[in-house]
Amino acid sequence: MNDQGTAQRGNGLRVPRVKRGRGMGTILPRDDGAAPLDIVIAVMAFLAALALGASLIADRAALGWREGLAGRVTVQVLPPDSGPPGPELERQTRAAIEILSATPGIVHVARVSHEDALKLVEPWLGADALVADLPLPNLVDASIRPGARVDLAGLRARLKESAPSAVLDDHTHWIARLKALADVVIWSGYGILLLIAVATAAAVTFATRAGLEAHREIVGLLHQMGAHPGFIARAFERHYFFTALIAAAAGAGAAAILFLVVGGLELAGVEAVPFLPPIALKPAEALWFIAVPMASALIAWATARISVLAALRKIY
Numbered sequence: 001m002n003d004q005g006t007a008q009r010g011n012g013l014r015v016p017r018v019k020r021g022r023g024m025g026t027i028l029p030r031d032d033g034a035a036p037l038d039i040v041i042a043v044m045a046f047l048a049a050l051a052l053g054a055s056l057i058a059d060r061a062a063l064g065w066r067e068g069l070a071g072r073v074t075v076q077v078l079p080p081d082s083g084p085p086g087p088e089l090e091r092q093t094r095a096a097i098e099i100l101s102a103t104p105g106i107v108h109v110a111r112v113s114h115e116d117a118l119k120l121v122e123p124w125l126g127a128d129a130l131v132a133d134l135p136l137p138n139l140v141d142a143s144i145r146p147g148a149r150v151d152l153a154g155l156r157a158r159l160k161e162s163a164p165s166a167v168l169d170d171h172t173h174w175i176a177r178l179k180a181l182a183d184v185v186i187w188s189g190y191g192i193l194l195l196i197a198v199a200t201a202a203a204v205t206f207a208t209r210a211g212l213e214a215h216r217e218i219v220g221l222l223h224q225m226g227a228h229p230g231f232i233a234r235a236f237e238r239h240y241f242f243t244a245l246i247a248a249a250a251g252a253g254a255a256a257i258l259f260l261v262v263g264g265l266e267l268a269g270v271e272a273v274p275f276l277p278p279i280a281l282k283p284a285e286a287l288w289f290i291a292v293p294m295a296s297a298l299i300a301w302a303t304a305r306i307s308v309l310a311a312l313r314k315i316y
Contacts, residue, residue, distance in 0.1 A: 042250045048197075050255050051193050053259055053285075066175050071144045072144065073155075074140070075139070076137040076167045077139075089138060092163035095162040096140050096166045106145070110141050111140050200296055207240070212311050236308045246293075
């Protein structure tokens with residue numbers, strides 16, 4: 001017996017010493033070149049957590065947008081094509097407010113001030129003096145009572161009769177577009193997660209085959225001693241399960257830290273990406289990151305077992 005904990009057999013095989021009470025995974029020592037696999041799994045988990053976080057943020061943002069637009073209608077009273085806005089614009093605005101207030105199902109009508117209208121276009125056009133002089137339409141915002149049904153076609157007809165420059169927007173078009181955009185982002189995130197799962201399984205398959213080849217003598221000796229393929233597979237699957245769990249936890253943790261940093265910047269008033277919803281995750285949403293290392297470990301466990309059993313059937 002040498003000082004490395006191996007025994008020299010008569011047939012030239014070097015067999016590891018297995019201490020009593022230790023798991024089967026200690027039969028196979030950790031390879032010196034295992035670090036690249038750990039890095040690959042950590043990077044995959046980091047990307048998976050980013051994709052998962054983006055899907056959660058997109059779903060929350062779309063829900064907030066839909067709730068904000070649902071149950072509301074907006075009337076734009078357009079200014080004249082030429083010349084400054086005059087009494088006719090104000091008359092049509094007052095007529096639109098009166099028609100909205102008298103419509104069954106509408107519970108609140110409010111005119112949007114010129115300052116608030118400027119704030120709506122400021123992110124796109126800026127806040128200089130030229131923008132302030134633009135002939136913006138007069139806006140009237142109205143809320144619909146929950147559960148009430150408003151005759152939008154009749155409302156449009158009444159507005160067209162009393163305020164020809166008024167345009168009614170019930171936001172259904174924007175709600176549909178927001179839902180479609182959110183669905184694209186969410187399903188794209190799920191697609192990325194699927195690709196990452198496939199890549200992780202491929203990496204573990206390659207590492208498992210390499211491990212079998214590196215420990216071919218040990219595996220051969222175990223087979224000669226009567227070990228079943230399932231026993232040998234358990235040694236590999238246990239090893240890769242914990243390897244993937246630790247590496248993926250590090251990658252998902254790095255992604256969680258990134259979201260926390262971005263959220264802290266947004267709370268400090270630094271806008272990470274203009275025109276996009278806040279990127280910070282809520283605590284309940286961040287708990288989903290726990291699923292990333294667990295899923296990675298399960299993928300590694302199943303892949304290692306299938307790969308080892310398939311390889312052993314070919315060898316023996």
